[in-house]
Amino acid sequence: MRTIDFSPLYRSVVGFDRLAALLDAAAAGESTGYPPYNIETVGENAYRIEMAVAGFKPDELNIEVKENVLTVQGRKAANDDSRKFLHRGLAERNFERRFQLADYVVVTEADLSDGLLLISLKREVPEAKKARRIEIGSAAPAAPAIEGDAQAA
Numbered sequence: 001m002r003t004i005d006f007s008p009l010y011r012s013v014v015g016f017d018r019l020a021a022l023l024d025a026a027a028a029g030e031s032t033g034y035p036p037y038n039i040e041t042v043g044e045n046a047y048r049i050e051m052a053v054a055g056f057k058p059d060e061l062n063i064e065v066k067e068n069v070l071t072v073q074g075r076k077a078a079n080d081d082s083r084k085f086l087h088r089g090l091a092e093r094n095f096e097r098r099f100q101l102a103d104y105v106v107v108t109e110a111d112l113s114d115g116l117l118l119i120s121l122k123r124e125v126p127e128a129k130k131a132r133r134i135e136i137g138s139a140a141p142a143a144p145a146i147e148g149d150a151q152a153a
Contacts, residue, residue, distance in 0.1 A: 022100060034091060034093070034095055035051050035052050035053055035074070035091075035095055035097065036051070036052045037049060037050060037051040037052070037097065038050040039099075042120075045122055045123040045124075045125075046120070046121070046122050046123075047105070047120075047121040047122070047123075048118060048119065048120050048121070049070075049072075049099065049117075049118075049119040049121070050116055050117070050118055050119075051072060051097070051116065051117040051119070052115060052116060053074055053112070053115060053116070053117045054090070054115035055076075055090060055092050055115070056074050056076070056112075056117075058112050060074060060075055060076055060077070061073070061074050061112065061117060062074075062075070063107070063110050063119065065101070065106075065107055068100060068101045068102070068103065068105075069098055069099070069100060069101065070098065070099040070100075070101055070107065070119070070121075071096065071097070071098050071099075072095075072096070072097045072098075072099075072117070072119070073094075073095065073096045073097075074094060074095045074096075075094050076092050076093070076094060101121070102123065104123050104124055104125050104126070104129070105121050105122070105123050105124075106121065106122060106123075106124055107119060107120070107121055108120045108121065108122050
């Protein structure tokens with residue numbers, strides 16, 4: 001696998017350390033693909049993360065947002081050792097999955113249904129940060145008054 005060294009970039013930019021950290025984290029990648037997930041856009045400023053968490057109950061899942069990082073954790077209770085499996089293909093292991101969120105993206109709701117955890121997100125840009133139209137006024141001088149008209153009035 002090829003790695004990318006971003007250190008020369010750090011010498012010539014100031015204030016982009018957060019972006020550099022994101023690039024480093026993306027280059028490192030996650031070691032496991034469990035649990036599988038989808039990220040989809042459902043509107044101009046709305047997103048949904050769909051995670052396959054079959055076998056997990058709502059009280060075994062934890063969703064937390066801190067400093068623009070969404071963390072989803074699944075912690076299974078200890079399995080009953082009295083069960084004897086001939087084949088065990090269902091993954092019931094603990095997991096932690098992190099998603100880096102852009103500025104102003106907030107989690108609006110989370111639902112668990114049919115083994116799928118659905119997390120809805122929305123970008124809520126404050127009014128002060130939104131683009132606004134600036135009206136252009138006319139700087140043309142007013143038409144000069146005719147002196148004769150001013151005296152007649």
